[in-house]
Amino acid sequence: xxxxxxxxLAGALLAGCGxxxxxxxxxxxxxxxxxxxxxxxxxHDTAITSSINSRYVxxxxxxxxxxxxxxxxxxxxLQGSVKSQAAVARxxxxxxxxxxxxxxxSRLTVIP
Numbered sequence: 001x002x003x004x005x006x007x008x009l010a011g012a013l014l015a016g017c018g019x020x021x022x023x024x025x026x027x028x029x030x031x032x033x034x035x036x037x038x039x040x041x042x043x044h045d046t047a048i049t050s051s052i053n054s055r056y057v058x059x060x061x062x063x064x065x066x067x068x069x070x071x072x073x074x075x076x077x078l079q080g081s082v083k084s085q086a087a088v089a090r091x092x093x094x095x096x097x098x099x100x101x102x103x104x105x106s107r108l109t110v111i112p
Contacts, residue, residue: 041073041074044074044100045071045072045073045074046071047100048071048074048076048098048099048100048101049069049070049071049076051098051099052069052071052076052094052095052098052101053069055094055098056069056091056094059090059094061086061087061090062082062087062090062091062094063082063083063087066080066081066082066083067079067080067082067091067108068080069095071101073102074100074101074102074103075102075103075104075105076095076098076101076103076104076105077104077105077107078091078092078095078104078105078106078107078108079107079108080107080108080109081108081109081110081111082108082109082110082111083110083111083112084110084112085110087108087110088106088108088110091106091108092104092106092108
């Protein structure tokens with residue numbers, strides 16, 4: 001469990017670094033509203049993904065390592081293989097109930 005948590009934490013930290021690089025000001029120091037908006041969206045998406053992964057780690061039905069969570073402009077995509085339809089339903093419910101999630105796309109498959 002601790003190893004799983006550490007892997008998820010490391011992934012979240014690395015994803016956060018990507019947001020810093022992508023959201024940086026362009027050469028010359030000019031910053032447009034569109035660039036600021038993209039930076040905010042990216043940081044919100046990173047926070048959403050991190051929050052969902054954390055919820056999965058603490059849930060007894062969902063296997064956090066079996067599900068890849070990606071977020072783009074508030075739309076969350078879940079990919080992976082889980083052991084039951086109940087795990088699919090729980091993973092989707094946890095993602096949907098996360099703040100700032102606009103929509104959840106499930107590409108989860110059940111493999112017993």
